[in-house]
Amino acid sequence: MASLDFLKSLQFAAQKHSKQRRKDPDSTPYVNHLINVSTILAxxxxRDEGVLMAAVLHDVVEDTDTTFVDLEDLFGVDVSSLVRELTDDKTLAKEERKRLQIENAARSTRRARFIKLADKLDNLRDLQINKPRGWTEERREEYFVWAKQVVDNMRGTNAKLEAQLDEIFAKRNLL
Ligand SMILES: Nc1nc2c(ncn2[C@@H]2O[C@H](COP(=O)(O)OP(=O)(O)O)[C@@H](OP(=O)(O)OP(=O)(O)O)[C@H]2O)c(=O)[nH]1
Ligand SMILES: [Mn+2]
Incomplete structure (x- = not known):
């Protein structure tokens, strides 16, 4: 049974990301990714409600005008702190952000790791099927290699998620 708190987080994310689309050829609504990530976790x-809510909200500070204070006011400090662990500093150069994701994976909390693993899993599933708009084949291949480095720094977090990720890495001869 979905909780009212969970539905509120989904409603909020859907509103905030309403104008955004994924980079796949169909320009899928951005919120589909958020639904996918929380469904992968379930x-x-x-069943940890804070984790499922933070999954739905994981890109809302990075990609919309939402602040951590907004999230704390609406959803509490637990959810807000989890989202903080999942938010890249967009003022940094992309190379640096990518390096920090690998580094920060190793010191993230177990609950944040669940979401990071599910986020990578959804992005990689998508990359197996689609080349995002504006990406070269090389960039797609590099994402698999980089994502594995992030995942390798979170081993022993959740066997099911890691098995699904490893199946994808094995297909790319990365294991
Ligand atoms: N696979 C895939 N990714 C898409 C698509 N549309 C948007 N993205 C987003 O693109 C990001 C990955 O591309 P990057 O090159 O790393 O980042 P950038 O476009 O934001 O600069 C991911 O952001 P992120 O959630 O912050 O994840 P991550 O970069 O931390 O893994 C992913 O969610 C799509 O159609 N397919
Ligand atoms: Mn994401």
Missing amino acids: EAGI
Whole structure:
């Protein structure tokens, strides 16, 4: 049974990301990615409501005008702190952000790791099917290699999620 708090987080994310689209050829609404990430977690047996809400909200500070104070006021400090762990500093250069994701994975909390793993899993599933708009084949290949480095720094977090990720890495001969 979905909780009112969870539905509120989904409603908020859907509103905030309403003008955004994914980079796939169909320009899928951005919110589909957020639904996918939370569904991946629920299917992996994760019932922690704060984790499922932070999954839905994981890109809302990075990609919209929402602040951590907004999230704390609306959803509490637990959810807000989790989203903070999942938010890249967009003032940094892209290379630096990518390097920091690998580094920060190793010191993130177990609950944030669940979401990071599910986020990578959804992005990689998509990359297996689609080349995002504006990406070269090389860039797509590099994302698999980089994502594996992030995942390798979070081993032992959730067997189901890691098995699904490893299946993808094995297909690319990265294991
Ligand atoms: N695979 C895929 N990714 C898409 C698509 N549309 C948007 N993205 C987003 O693009 C980001 C990955 O591309 P990058 O090159 O790393 O980042 P950038 O476009 O934001 O600069 C991911 O952001 P992120 O959620 O912050 O994840 P991450 O970069 O931290 O992994 C992903 O969510 C799509 O159609 N397919
Ligand atoms: Mn994401």
